[in-house]
Amino acid sequence: MLEIRWHSRAGQGAVTGAKGLADVVSTTGKHVQAFAFYGSAKRGAAMTAYNRVDDQVIMNHEKFMAPDYVLVIDPALVYVADFTAFEKPDTVYIITTHMSTEELIASQPKLQGKKVYTVDCIKISQETIGKAIPNTPMLGALMKVSGMYEMDFFKENMIRVLKKLPQKIIDANMIAIQRAYDEVK
Amino acid sequence: MADTMELRDIEVWDGNMAASHALRQVQVDVVAAYPITPSTPIVENYAGFAANAYVDGEFVMTESEHGAMSCCIGASAAGGRVATATSSQGFALMVETLYSASGMRLPIILNVVNRAIGAPLNVNGDHSDMYMGRDSGWIQLDAYNPQHAYDLNFIAFKVAEDHDVRLPAMVHQDGFMTSHTAQGVHTMTDEQGFNFVGEFKPMNDMLDLDHPVTHGVQTEEDWHFEHKARQQHALMTAVIPKIEAAFDAFEALTGRRYNLVETHQMDDAEMAVICMGTSVETAMEVVNELRANGIKAGVVGIRVFRPWPMEQLAAVLKDVKAIGTLDRSSPHGTMGMLFNEISGSLFNTDTKAVLTNYIYGLGGRDLTKAHLVGIFNDLKANMDAGKPTTPLQQYIGLRGPKLSFF
Amino acid sequence: MMSEIKKIKNLKEFSTSADRFEGANLLCPGCAHSIIVREVLNATNDDLILAASTGCLEVCTAVYPYTSWDASWIHIGFENGSSAVAGAEAMYKALKTKGRLKQPERTPKFVAFGGDGATYDIGFQWISGCFERGHNMMYVCLDNEVYANTGGQRSSSTPIGASATTTPAGSISYGEKKNKKDMMAIMAAHGAPYVAQVSPSKWKDMVAKIQKGFAAEGPVFINAISACTTEWKFAPEDTIAITDLATDSLVFPLYEIINGTELNITYRPKNIVPVRDYLGAQGRFKHLFTKQYEYLIDEWQTRVDLKWEQLQRREEARV
Ligand SMILES: Cc1ncc(C[n+]2csc(CCOP(=O)(O)OP(=O)(O)O)c2C)c(N)n1
Numbered sequence: 001m002l003e004i005r006w007h008s009r010a011g012q013g014a015v016t017g018a019k020g021l022a023d024v025v026s027t028t029g030k031h032v033q034a035f036a037f038y039g040s041a042k043r044g045a046a047m048t049a050y051n052r053v054d055d056q057v058i059m060n061h062e063k064f065m066a067p068d069y070v071l072v073i074d075p076a077l078v079y080v081a082d083f084t085a086f087e088k089p090d091t092v093y094i095i096t097t098h099m100s101t102e103e104l105i106a107s108q109p110k111l112q113g114k115k116v117y118t119v120d121c122i123k124i125s126q127e128t129i130g131k132a133i134p135n136t137p138m139l140g141a142l143m144k145v146s147g148m149y150e151m152d153f154f155k156e157n158m159i160r161v162l163k164k165l166p167q168k169i170i171d172a173n174m175i176a177i178q179r180a181y182d183e184v185k
Numbered sequence: 186m187a188d189t190m191e192l193r194d195i196e197v198w199d200g201n202m203a204a205s206h207a208l209r210q211v212q213v214d215v216v217a218a219y220p221i222t223p224s225t226p227i228v229e230n231y232a233g234f235a236a237n238a239y240v241d242g243e244f245v246m247t248e249s250e251h252g253a254m255s256c257c258i259g260a261s262a263a264g265g266r267v268a269t270a271t272s273s274q275g276f277a278l279m280v281e282t283l284y285s286a287s288g289m290r291l292p293i294i295l296n297v298v299n300r301a302i303g304a305p306l307n308v309n310g311d312h313s314d315m316y317m318g319r320d321s322g323w324i325q326l327d328a329y330n331p332q333h334a335y336d337l338n339f340i341a342f343k344v345a346e347d348h349d350v351r352l353p354a355m356v357h358q359d360g361f362m363t364s365h366t367a368q369g370v371h372t373m374t375d376e377q378g379f380n381f382v383g384e385f386k387p388m389n390d391m392l393d394l395d396h397p398v399t400h401g402v403q404t405e406e407d408w409h410f411e412h413k414a415r416q417q418h419a420l421m422t423a424v425i426p427k428i429e430a431a432f433d434a435f436e437a438l439t440g441r442r443y444n445l446v447e448t449h450q451m452d453d454a455e456m457a458v459i460c461m462g463t464s465v466e467t468a469m470e471v472v473n474e475l476r477a478n479g480i481k482a483g484v485v486g487i488r489v490f491r492p493w494p495m496e497q498l499a500a501v502l503k504d505v506k507a508i509g510t511l512d513r514s515s516p517h518g519t520m521g522m523l524f525n526e527i528s529g530s531l532f533n534t535d536t537k538a539v540l541t542n543y544i545y546g547l548g549g550r551d552l553t554k555a556h557l558v559g560i561f562n563d564l565k566a567n568m569d570a571g572k573p574t575t576p577l578q579q580y581i582g583l584r585g586p587k588l589s590f591f
Numbered sequence: 592m593m594s595e596i597k598k599i600k601n602l603k604e605f606s607t608s609a610d611r612f613e614g615a616n617l618l619c620p621g622c623a624h625s626i627i628v629r630e631v632l633n634a635t636n637d638d639l640i641l642a643a644s645t646g647c648l649e650v651c652t653a654v655y656p657y658t659s660w661d662a663s664w665i666h667i668g669f670e671n672g673s674s675a676v677a678g679a680e681a682m683y684k685a686l687k688t689k690g691r692l693k694q695p696e697r698t699p700k701f702v703a704f705g706g707d708g709a710t711y712d713i714g715f716q717w718i719s720g721c722f723e724r725g726h727n728m729m730y731v732c733l734d735n736e737v738y739a740n741t742g743g744q745r746s747s748s749t750p751i752g753a754s755a756t757t758t759p760a761g762s763i764s765y766g767e768k769k770n771k772k773d774m775m776a777i778m779a780a781h782g783a784p785y786v787a788q789v790s791p792s793k794w795k796d797m798v799a800k801i802q803k804g805f806a807a808e809g810p811v812f813i814n815a816i817s818a819c820t821t822e823w824k825f826a827p828e829d830t831i832a833i834t835d836l837a838t839d840s841l842v843f844p845l846y847e848i849i850n851g852t853e854l855n856i857t858y859r860p861k862n863i864v865p866v867r868d869y870l871g872a873q874g875r876f877k878h879l880f881t882k883q884y885e886y887l888i889d890e891w892q893t894r895v896d897l898k899w900e901q902l903q904r905r906e907e908a909r910v
């Protein structure tokens with residue numbers, strides 16, 4: 001079982017990102033789950049979303065998770081959210097920030113000795129989609145770090161997932177995904 | 186004619202989306218609804234289908250849940266397929282009309298996305314609303330995941346609209362844990378889905394202008410009892426065989442099997458937990474892990490909550506030595522519902538099982554695998570001692586000192 | 592398909608022209624509810640789908656295993672007769688779209704009846720919802736200014752000074768303290784195409800209004816004065832006389848509001864009767880005829896005069 005936890009602010013698209021990922025993964029015959037903790041949170045509140053991926057039918061509905069990947073799509077959350085909760089020794093962190101990985105670790109010592117990758121999904125989404133919606137770029141970064149899928153396959157399926165959006169926005173998302181894939185370090 | 190929608194064999198849907206597609210595919214004639222978290226997306230998705238020509242029935246956004254069910258009752262009595270959705274406070278507001286719908290024998294389908302009932306206000310999933318409905322005369326089916334939320338809707342329409350049944354039915358799913366959790370859902374084509382349920386066959390329809398009917402009469406001590414007795418008789422005799430037949434037909438069509446009582450590793454189980462909703466599946470996974478360590482544990486899930494499958498439960502539990510009943514609703518002054526109902530189901534049998542009660546998950550509080558392991562440890566101790574070694578009722582996952590009552 | 596408006600020549604023909612509401616019912620002798628219902632039903636030859644809210648009409652006309660209704664009829668509860676008929680109307684539309692009506696060539700009318708309790712009070716939200724949504728239906732309020740079915744408790748339609756069981760007249764109380772809610776204005780404010788106040792004793796005026804209502808597209812509100820022999824405390828044979836006193840004293844003026852703006856007074860009494868005569872004919876106002884409370888009768892008269900003036904000004908100004 002592969003388990004992923006997203007840290008985001010409500011409105012940044014973590015739920016959509018988690019569901020989009022689940023959708024793509026499902027086309028490969030794997031079993032998926034995507035969910036989130038909501039409450040009555042309004043836009044801007046810190047929140048978490050989750051993915052589970054397995055070869056077996058997923059029966060586990062507990063919200064508790066010891067994640068293999070932690071995806072942080074809002075830069076400030078590494079300072080205010082408990083984003084290392086229930087981490088495992090080999091948990092991989094992919095974090096949105098304008099800093100380099102070294103600078104980030106220096107500013108948040110909790111990350112010392114961890115497998116940390118950084119990418120500026122906020123900037124990428126602003127420059128491509130025109131809005132700070134860092135969810136799709138984060139998926140591009142995840143593809144690179146995890147080696148889960150070939151980029152062509154992933155993008156092709158993301159186009160299907162996003163099909164209700166205007167073509168221009170879909171194209172921009174594809175550029176954003178590719179950029180994050182290339183830029184994550 | 187409404188447009189058909191091409192679906193993939195497996196769609197990644199959350200429970201709400203799954204239920205909305207089921208309503209679309211059975212071509213409901215009137216949906217009258219009012220939004221409330223977490224069932225709102227069912228209504229929104231359906232509105233989206235209506236706005237894009239995927240449904241051609243009427244969609245009525247009412248001023249309240251009470252108004253929604255009132256419209257559903259009027260529409261159903263008029264003679265056609267009717268459905269709606271609600272949760273929690275909205276369910277509570279509907280309660281008066283739930284009794285009307287079942288007393289008038291109208292086959293309305295209500296998707297209940299289970300949620301806590303305030304105070305304190307809470308939008309998350311527990312079973313308080315589902316439990317509140319249990320004496321209302323409706324059939325109640327319980328989904329454990331989005332696939333079930335989809336499938337059970339078709340089964341609900343087929344059973345409820347059967348002229349030997351003519352009772353409304355609720356399809357329950359856990360708020361957020363199912364309703365907002367996306368998982369792979371095996372779909373039917375629009376044609377398959379519709380044909381499984383078939384054309385609506387009206388009975389005592391107000392719109393048959395040549396045969397006027399009176400719906401919703403007054404009875405006092407002279408006839409009320411007979412009406413209620415007939416309703417109870419239908420629930421106790423006609424409904425279970427119809428549900429089983431629908432389960433069989435559904436399996437023949439899709440290969441997916443449903444049972445009145447779902448069991449996991451119960452053939453040789455020495456101890457078992459009984460629960461509802463998503464917890465059933467989490468417990469199944471825990472049992473798989475315990476089995477790997479040689480522990481003979483099992484799970485019983487209630488699929489058909491009303492009518493209560495008493496005989497079937499007695500049969501699956503007859504050789505078990507310790508049973509934990511897990512209730513996701515505050516019993517407020519007694520034992521949990523499952524404890525009481527299971528007690529009643531086993532009382533006149535030869536069982537020697539030790540029965541205990543756990544209250545868990547209120548207001549969406551997580552039920553973890555670790556909690557379940559702890560419960561099975563309790564059950565093992567009860568089994569070895571041949572009597573309860575814990576208080577009869579305990580709270581699971583509660584902050585602070587562990588509370589227990591009884 | 593527009594249905595033809597039924598032609599009616601005289602009262603005798605009118606009262607016997609259809610029998611979709613049977614005289615066999617359990618309403619009090621002299622109850623105006625049954626007269627109103629009959630006049631509404633007899634105003635059209637079209638098929639009817641009816642609803643009633645809990646109240647005298649409902650408990651007295653559908654007592655299992657009997658029914659007084661020879662048209663499809665539904666009752667759910669006290670507050671939701673409007674929604675019941677709205678649901679049926681939605682189903683009619685759905686089945687029409689889908690080509691599944693059994694008699695597609697006929698266009699039934701949808702009518703809900705409710706008491707003033709069901710209308711002014713507990714069912715108000717449901718009615719407002721139905722009107723805002725624009726269902727093609729008529730809502731008829733049987734306004735007897737009291738919860739008659741449950742033994743005479745006050746409603747928000749009960750007028751000042753009436754003694755009701757929950758606002759009884761006593762040594763330090765003259766009964767109801769609040770004036771009747773202006774339901775006509777509220778329903779007109781919904782922008783309903785047709786809103787009218789009717790009296791069963793002015794049957795020609797009433798039939799004309801019911802027929803106008805049936806011809807309108809959208810939700811129609813009818814407020815019908817329903818003199819209640821039991822709770823208003825007058826002899827059963829005086830129902831029509833009391834009703835005439837209500838309209839001729841202008842306590843219950845007859846008028847209509849079209850599309851929420853155009854107000855027409857439809858009945859101008861030749862001889863306006865003093866309000867005192869109307870009040871004096873009913874036991875519920877008996878205590879007003881004492882030294883202590885007589886000033887309330889004058890206040891009544893002033894209120895009625897003002898309202899009449901205001902209605903005339905609105906009619907003239909076409910607002
Ligand atoms: C929810 C609810 N509350 C209270 C009642 C009790 N009740 C039944 S009829 C009625 C009064 C009816 O008054 P009205 O609507 O004016 O009709 P009338 O009997 O005067 O014609 C009341 C209070 C009820 N049936 N349902």
Ligand code: SF4
Nearest residue numbers: 619622647819820821
């Ligand atoms: S109490 Fe009044 S309204 Fe009720 S049946 Fe008698 S007269 Fe009619």
Ligand SMILES: [Mg+2]
Nearest residue numbers: 706707737739
């Ligand atoms: Mg009344």
